[in-house]
Amino acid sequence: NxxxxxxxxxxxxxxxxxxxxxxxxxxxxxxxxxxxxxxxxxxxxxxxxxxxxxxxxxxxxxxxxxxxxxxxxxxxxxxxxxVIIPLVLSQERDDDLAKLTEKRVPVFSHEIVPDYLRTKPDPEVEEQEKQLSAEAARIGPDAAQKQIQTLNKMCSNLLEKLNNPREDRDAESAASRQNKASFNPSDTNALVAAVAFGKGLSKCRPPGPVAPGIPGQGPMMSGGPTLQQVTIGGAAGQQAGMGGPVAPQQLGQPGKIPSSIKTNIKSASGSIHPYNR
Amino acid sequence: MEAPPVTVMPVTGGTINMMEYLLQGSVLDLALESLLHRLRGLCDNMEPETFTDHELVYLLKGQQGNPFILRARRALSHPNAPWHLRYLGQPEVGDKNRYALVRNCVDVAASHSLPEFLNEMGFRMDHEFVTSGHIFRKGAMKVVVCNVSRVQLPGNTENTERMSNSHLVELSVLAPAGQDTVSEDMRSFAEQLKPLIHLEKIDPSKQRH
Structure with missing residues (x-):
């Protein structure tokens, strides 16, 4: 026996x-x-x-x-x-092993053994797999069939779209070109004019009696033109002022300014301008 | 070349002869997101900056009838930041070889007493507005996309009203006088924003009436 x-x-x-x-x-x-x-x-x-x-x-x-x-x-x-059991683990280089494995595994160490002798996935992976298969089993065959059909439908739709991209895109860009202007030239002009000289912005009136019903005739306005009313092509005039005989007078003035301003504020009727002489 | 009157020239030279090269355009609010998206792609890689500024435009009226203009700006979102005082010269449209508007430009940081100071000097506020928007940079170029709002009650920046359904777009570069080559960079950058927006040199004197 x-x-x-x-x-x-x-x-x-x-x-x-x-x-x-x-x-x-x-x-x-x-x-x-x-x-x-x-x-x-x-x-x-x-x-x-x-x-x-x-x-x-x-x-x-x-x-x-x-x-x-x-x-x-x-x-x-x-x-x-x-069952395969690793008997000896070693950090030393093993020439025989290297030769056998075509130099892929030169050392039979604790680092590589778990990977090479593994016959099952990691416990966590196994756990995940179990969950997935449990979930798959829970769905009935009918529901599964329906999901497969939906997925196939989506895939074929997507493929169709990918196969005729040009038509769609051309139509789209043409539509955006026709229907939606992205800028408006008259808005551009209005904004530029507003930022440059306050066109379309409310003018400021200093506190004080303002003649009712007569817009634009506040005390400050009467002394001279508003920025909007002044021609901007006045560079030449200013240049002349700079170089001309008036300049020294301007330069000599700062001492006078405060007093004349006070006068101006008091005389709210605005008939006197600080620089009107 | 026009220069600011000697009386208000800052003592420190340096930036005195800087010119601002400028291209302007606008974008409808509908297309704003597309424009910002494109600018984020084209401009230097940085966190997009937003701002809300209050600009007060001051006049000093001279006897020749041509007022002298200064612009005072403060950041509403940073109440402690210094004010910004700016002189802008007459814009020159120039010929076809220069692609941008050019104007003399002097920038000075100022303390919070700037409005009182200007008043004491005889300046009077002509108008004010609030701008709010985004800043982008690409090298020396600055791109500002902002809306412009009227101030309903003088000095009250809480109560404002949008000018239009468009944002103003300004592409600008500060450069020493005579460096017209920067305008070519600006033109090629502006080309990349077409057809979304058209940045052009707009002569403001033609928008007056």
Whole structure:
């Protein structure tokens, strides 16, 4: 009995070894196919034709199918029930390991082992996945079908829009050109005139008696023209004032100004202007 | 070249001979967002600045009948900031080779007693308005997009009324006299804002009547 069980065990071990060997060789095939495909994509992308790209995909897909078949085969022992335990972790460089893994894994350390020997997702990820599948199961098949239809409809609408963008956009820009002017030249002129010389803005009257019913004849207005009434082309006149014989008189005046202003404020009727002489 | 009367020239030179190159236009409120969006894309990358300013325009009437004009401005949103006193010369339209209006420009910061000071000097306020809007910069260029409001009661900036449904747009550069090349930069910038808005050199004397 003891012996027969040992024989059974040995046979199982042999089977496992054989299937691992087959798996390794199949994976090696996939690896080679991938490598040559990547090399082609990198070096021959100018000459590569779409049919040959499809051929490469077909080859890969066939090889992956073979692996799947092998794993599902009844004779293949369940790899899932095999346990791999890392016995020694080391920070030292392991040349054998580097050679075996084509220098991809030079050190068998605590840092990389969890990633390489992982057979399940992280607990949090597993938890999320569980939630998602629970949620998916909650929706009835009818509701799911409806959602699929809605999504398909939206996708096809979107595709349609993307495929005829020009019509829509042209129509839109034409509409915006026709219907909406973005500026109004007469507003421009009104604003410029307001900022430049107060056209359209209410004139200020200093506090004091204002003759009722006679607009624009406040005390300050009578002394001279308002800014709006003065021609702005008066540069020449001012220049003449600057250089002409009047200038020294102006310069000599500051001392006088305050008193004359007082006079002016008192005489609200405005017949006297500080600079009228 | 026109210069401000000697009596009001600031003692410190430096900025005295600066010219302001100016292009103006307007944008309807409907298209304001599009314009601001485009300006944010075109201008220097900075936080968009907004402002609300109260401008008082003062006259000093001379015997020749041509008043001397000074503009006093204060930021309503920053009551503690200094006032801004500005002299603007007569705008020159120039010929086709210069793309912007040019005017002499003197800027001075002033204390809060500026209105009283101007009054004592014999200046009288002619009109006032409130502008509120956005400032953008691109290099030396300044773009101001603002609405202009009437002040209903003299001095009361709480009670204002919009002039129109448009915002005024001004593109300006301060440069020493004679540097007309800046107007070419301004023109190419203005081109990029078409057809949304047209920035032009507008002769204000033609808008008078």
């Amino acid at each position: 003891d012996r027969s069980s040992r024989v059974f065990q040995q046979r199982e071990e042999k089977q496992l070894e054989a299937s691992v060997d087959t798996l390794i060789s199949l994976v090696a095939h996939v690896k080679n196919a991938l490598q040559s495909f990547i090399a082609k994509l990198e070096n021959e992308y100018e000459r590569l034709t779409w049919p040959s790209v499809l051929d490469n995909f077909a080859l890969l897909s066939g090889q992956l199918n073979t692996i799947n078949r092998l794993l599902k085969n009844e004779k293949t022992p369940s790899f899932r029930s095999q």
